[in-house]
Amino acid sequence: MTERIPGEASAEPENGTSGSLIRHGEFRTLWVAFAQSVLGDQLARVALSLLVFERTESAGWTAATYALTTLPALLSGVLLSGLADRFPRRTVMIGCDLVRAALVGLMALPGTPLPLLAGLLVLAQLAEAPFGASKGALMPAVLGERLYERGQRVMMITYQAGQLIGFGAGGVLVVWLGSHLSLGLNALTFLISAVLIRLGVKARPVDTSADARPKRLHTQVGRAASLIWSDPRLRSLVALGWLAGFIVLPEGLAAPFAEEAGGGAASVGLLLAAHPAGMVLGAAFLGRPGIGAERRRRLLGPLAVGANLPLVVYWAGPGVGVALLVLLVSGVCSAYQITAGATFVLLTPADQRGQALGLARSGLTAMQGIGVAAGGLAAELTDSSARTIGGAGVVGTLCAVLVAVSWSRARGRSGGTIPLSA
Incomplete structure (x- = not known):
């Protein structure tokens, strides 16, 4: 860029x-x-x-x-x-x-x-x-x-x-x-x-630094979608964000899992709070002065895998205490989403940032909704919230590995660094 x-x-x-x-x-x-x-x-x-x-x-x-x-x-x-x-x-x-x-x-x-x-x-x-x-x-x-x-x-x-x-x-x-x-x-x-x-x-005035702004909605949306698809770095960053569709499932199944694990009503609130608490800790850790922006970008792939992999523990039917620890660790690793989102914005031309960001966020919302809906259906069919979350952890980990490889290759094509400015 x-x-x-x-x-x-x-x-x-x-x-x-x-x-x-x-x-x-x-x-x-x-x-x-x-x-x-x-x-x-x-x-x-x-x-x-x-x-x-x-x-x-x-x-x-x-x-x-x-x-x-x-x-x-x-x-x-x-x-x-x-x-x-x-x-x-x-x-x-x-x-x-x-x-x-x-x-x-x-x-x-x-x-x-x-x-x-x-x-x-x-x-x-x-x-x-x-x-x-x-x-x-x-x-x-x-x-x-x-x-x-x-x-x-x-x-x-x-x-x-x-x-x-x-x-x-x-x-x-x-x-x-x-x-x-x-x-x-x-x-x-x-x-x-x-x-x-x-x-x-x-x-601030409207940014007109690039081509004349398209006047029709479908043209503007098409340009943003084409921009994301044509750049392997942007594609990989969007995919890293959309992995949240797997990570959100424990939140959607918190109440039935708590009942299945023998926890009371109070444990539902703790299960819902564990992942956000982990993200706060992860954000604080990754924001330390000794960890630079380029190092955080190198860690995107491993952290994405780390956000999904702990959920596999659910397959063993853990108690509420173990589940809280799992969600806390997943949340810590999920803080990679901040770097992924920030890098996506900075790699997007200034005059297309709004529409491109909107498309990425809409996809994220869709993936989270699909993830919770599919997880709810799977839990009904298997009669086990724990195994459903564990299965999502397995699939999410495999997808995260593929996206991590894609991101690593995209960074390699740009010389191993992301040139955000001249």
């Missing part, structure tokens, strides 16, 4: 501290906006589940509503992520936040009929993909290439920590505040995010 982000490259050495990132005004604004939105989203997911269950007393409807908090991103990732390349990215982020604030605010009104509630939820979630694509494409311009991966690491740790807090305190807060007030607080977090981004992030 030969382009350099114009005028934005940071002279700060890569091995600075995370505190130096927080002192960076624009990044601090994006981080605060993201952190409070994550907490609001976790609160809203619990509130929606409880609200729907209270009205319907149906586990099926409750699960379907929870699925609506993630599935629309699959569609909008393909159709709407290109907005991040057509319009100024700060403008897209502010617009998405304001749309979500209005829609979730309507959902918070008492007495909203369930069909209308579901429709508002779908519309609100459609705005997530263009927001995420814009933020991901904007971050290299905010931090420069040297600090970008470290910034992504801080964002990931924040997200995982938000999930851990949500698992531990979300239910208690929703019971105390009530479902409608909890949804109202989530709407407020989107409004706060929009204000913070408007005041704290510099306006």
Whole structure:
């Protein structure tokens, strides 16, 4: 890759501290906006589940509503992520936040009929993909290439920590505040995010450094797909990300596995929290000053294998304690996803980052959904959640080995290093 982000490259050495990132005004604004939105989203997911269950007393409807908090991103990732390349990215982020604030605010009104509630939820979630694509494409311009991966690491740790807090305190807060007030607080977090981004992030024009921007959606999507497919490095990085389709299965089967292993209801929360906790530890370890960016890229393949291989232990029918250790180790290795994602963005031409990132994230969402759905079906057929997860670990490990070889060859063709800038 030969382009350099114009005028934005940071002279700060890569091995600075995370505190130096927080002192960076624009990044601090994006981080605060993201952190409070994550907490609001976790609160809203619990509130929606409880609200729907209270009205319907149906586990099926409750699960379907929870699925609506993630599935629309699959569609909008393909159709709407290109907005991040057509319009100024700060403008897209502010617009998405304001749309979500209005829609979730309507959902918070008492007495909203369930069909209308579901429709508002779908519309609100459609705005997530263009927001995420814009933020991901904007971050290299905010931090420069040297600090970008470290910034992504801080964002990931924040997200995982938000999930851990949500698992531990979300239910208690929703019971105390009530479902409608909890949804109202989530709407407020989107409004706060929009204000913070408007005041704290510099306006940047649309990137026109490459070919004239395509005007039609199918042309824009086709160009991004062709870009990914034609570059073996981008193909391998996308495949490394999509391996999460295997790794997510223990989360989807946490409740039936806990029952199968003789654990109580409290063990479900621990099983759900173990993998995010491992990712936080892994991110901190890989972010140490002694581990440079090129070394992290060399470790992508081995870590991808390491994220899947521990799941094979489930085949032996472990207890909850052993499963927690397995998930913790898998989570530590899964922190490779930060480097894979950051490298993908930096290898993508600046004017196509939004759409390419949207396609990659949509595929990731699809793979996770397919993985959980296929795992649920397999668990029904085999009557064993543990063996289903263990089987996914075997298949995932084999796929990870193949992708690791592909990534190693792609790096070899580029001379053993990834030239991110001139």
